[in-house]
Amino acid sequence: MKKKLTKIFVASSLLTGILAGCSGANSSSGGGGDKIKIGVNLELSGNVASYGESLSQGIDLAVNEINKSGGVDGKKFDVVKVDNKSDAAEATNGAIKLTSQDKVTAIIGAATSGNTVAQAQIANDNKTVLLTPSGTAPNVTVGDNGKLNEYVFRTSFIDPFQGTVAANFAYNTLKIKKAAIFADSASDYAKGLAASFKKTFEAAGGEVVAEEAYMAKDTDFRSTLTRIKSKKPEYVFIPGYYEEVGLIIKQARELGLNVPFMGADGWDSPKLVELAGAKALNNTYITNHYSSEDPDKNIQKFVTAFKEKNDGASPNAFNALGYDTVYLLADAIKRAGSTDPSKIKDALAKTKDLSLVTGVISIDKDHNPIKSATVLEYKDGKQVFNTKVNPE
Numbered sequence: 001m002k003k004k005l006t007k008i009f010v011a012s013s014l015l016t017g018i019l020a021g022c023s024g025a026n027s028s029s030g031g032g033g034d035k036i037k038i039g040v041n042l043e044l045s046g047n048v049a050s051y052g053e054s055l056s057q058g059i060d061l062a063v064n065e066i067n068k069s070g071g072v073d074g075k076k077f078d079v080v081k082v083d084n085k086s087d088a089a090e091a092t093n094g095a096i097k098l099t100s101q102d103k104v105t106a107i108i109g110a111a112t113s114g115n116t117v118a119q120a121q122i123a124n125d126n127k128t129v130l131l132t133p134s135g136t137a138p139n140v141t142v143g144d145n146g147k148l149n150e151y152v153f154r155t156s157f158i159d160p161f162q163g164t165v166a167a168n169f170a171y172n173t174l175k176i177k178k179a180a181i182f183a184d185s186a187s188d189y190a191k192g193l194a195a196s197f198k199k200t201f202e203a204a205g206g207e208v209v210a211e212e213a214y215m216a217k218d219t220d221f222r223s224t225l226t227r228i229k230s231k232k233p234e235y236v237f238i239p240g241y242y243e244e245v246g247l248i249i250k251q252a253r254e255l256g257l258n259v260p261f262m263g264a265d266g267w268d269s270p271k272l273v274e275l276a277g278a279k280a281l282n283n284t285y286i287t288n289h290y291s292s293e294d295p296d297k298n299i300q301k302f303v304t305a306f307k308e309k310n311d312g313a314s315p316n317a318f319n320a321l322g323y324d325t326v327y328l329l330a331d332a333i334k335r336a337g338s339t340d341p342s343k344i345k346d347a348l349a350k351t352k353d354l355s356l357v358t359g360v361i362s363i364d365k366d367h368n369p370i371k372s373a374t375v376l377e378y379k380d381g382k383q384v385f386n387t388k389v390n391p392e
Contacts, residue, residue, distance in 0.1 A: 035078040036071070036339055038063075038329070039098035041109035041119065046086025047216070048241055050269040051111035051318050055133050056081070058322025059108060061309055066326065072333050077326070084110055088118040095119035099126040105339050106131060108325050111318070113137035113189050116152075123151045129341050129348065131155065131329055133321040134265065134289075136162065137188045141367040151341070153348050153367045155325045155358070157391075159189060162264045162287045163196025163239070165373045165389045169285065170235050171204040173387075174260055178209045180233035182224070182248065184240045185213035193239030193264055209233050214244060221248050222255060229257045241266040246275025253280040265289060268317050268383075278381030289317040289358040291374050291385040302357045316383075317358070324356040 040059060043052030059079070067076040080102045082094035091110050098104045099122060106129035110116045116135035120143070123130035130152045132140060136159045141152050170176040179201055184190035198208050210231040212224045225248070228236065236252070238245055238261055245267050252261070261284040268288055273281060292303050292314045302323065306315040315323075331354055332347040333339060351363040359371035375386040 034071075034075055036075045036333065037078045037080060037102060037104045039095075039102060039104035039107040039109075040079055040081040041084055041091060041094040041098060041107050041115075042081070043086040043111050043115065044081070044083035046084075047243060048086045048112060050242065050271050051134065052083075052086075052109075054269075054316055054318035055109070055111055055322035055325075057310060058133075058306075058315070058319040058324075059326055061306055061319075062323045062326035062330075064309075065305075066330055072330050073337075075339065077330075080104060084115055086112075086115070088114050091115035091118040092122065095122040095130075099123070099128050104128065105341055106329055106344065108133065108322075108329070110135065113140050114187075116140050116154075120149045120152050124149055127151060127341050127345075129153070129329070129344050131325055131348075133325040134318060136265065137192050138366075139188065148366065151345050153363065155321050155328055155356075155361075155369060156265070156289060157371055157373060158368050159192035159239075159264075160196040161373060161391065163193045164200045165287045165375065166193075166237060166262050166264065166285075167197045167200035167204065167206070168389075169287075169375055169387075170237070170260075170262060171201060171206050174235060176206060176235040176260070178207050178233050179235045179237060180210035180212070180228045180231060181208060182212045182214065182221075182228060182236055182238050182240075184216055184244065186215055187240065189241075189266060190239040194237070197237050197239070214240075214248075216241070216244065218244060219247055221251050225252050225255055225257060229255060233259060235260045235262065237261075238263045239266065242269040242272040242275070246272045249276040249280050249284065253277075258283070260284065262286065265317060270316070273378075273381045278378075281378040281381060284378045285386065286376050286378075286383075287389075288374050288376050288383075290320050291376055291383065292316070292320075293383070293385040294374070294388075298355075299357055320357045324358050327356060328354065328361075 063077045084091035084094050111134050113135040116132040132154045134156045136156050181194050183194040210228045264287045267286045332344050336343040336347040361369035361371045373389045376383045377386045
């Protein structure tokens, strides 16, 4: 049975509830005096800097709104940012600094699953909340050993949901019967999406006629794309990040592989259009967390506020996820009535039907949000809203 989603929420409505405040809030490391110290550990340089930069913009907007309105329980957010340089070891170093030196109450980040997993043990050991806006691999919150990471949560949905949405969209909406998969062989993100897509697509009655792999930082994909083309797929699923995907799409079109291509939120960067070209991206789709073209009035309030702060730029999904993550944390602090990380952790785990820009969410037993996904289509370099898919 599909979960019925209530009205999507944005700043003006959330501030009323979150910032009303609770009396008698306790203070702890990172929450002394009139400040709540929050760490931000993002990819601000390196291979996927576009994600980190976008998340940072969304975080800044939310923090400014909350602080301008008096903070949470009268305490304003004090943000300490570190650049993990799109590297897992640097993400670990950043988490160590934020917990041991800066003594933050919570860490927001990283953008990618691998760089979030690199911080998980540190967060658990130091009893510091770690909240990733966009790390979608299942092992972010539940480790490969099957054990729940007690202090780790996320704002985004997980990869299996994205893979399922993509497969059902291909089979049911695009009427695809034969698909190819071209995935980054070293990425847990890509492998998880590919596995979920294949399982769902084949269960529906589709056939995967080719499975190929590439490595991050590859730049020439022509020989592999030629092999894929020889299998005559009607559609190609590419779960990957924008740097390689942009070149793959460009080269595929040059080779005459003009079938629909589809990916996930890893495509979502303005740089994708620069790399692939607007025309080459026609007839491609992604699963994503929201659309700035969604007519919901509250989403449009967020879009307007973001544009006013960022010289008219339209907010992408990473901007929205960064924004939502701050409000998810603020809501938990308010309900906890404390800046004690253990109490914030417990409050996060009890989140239910919280309205955010990217959906109405409830946190499940694995610290994952139950929320909707959006399918976007690229038309002449622009993302166009196609449909919204609710969780089963």
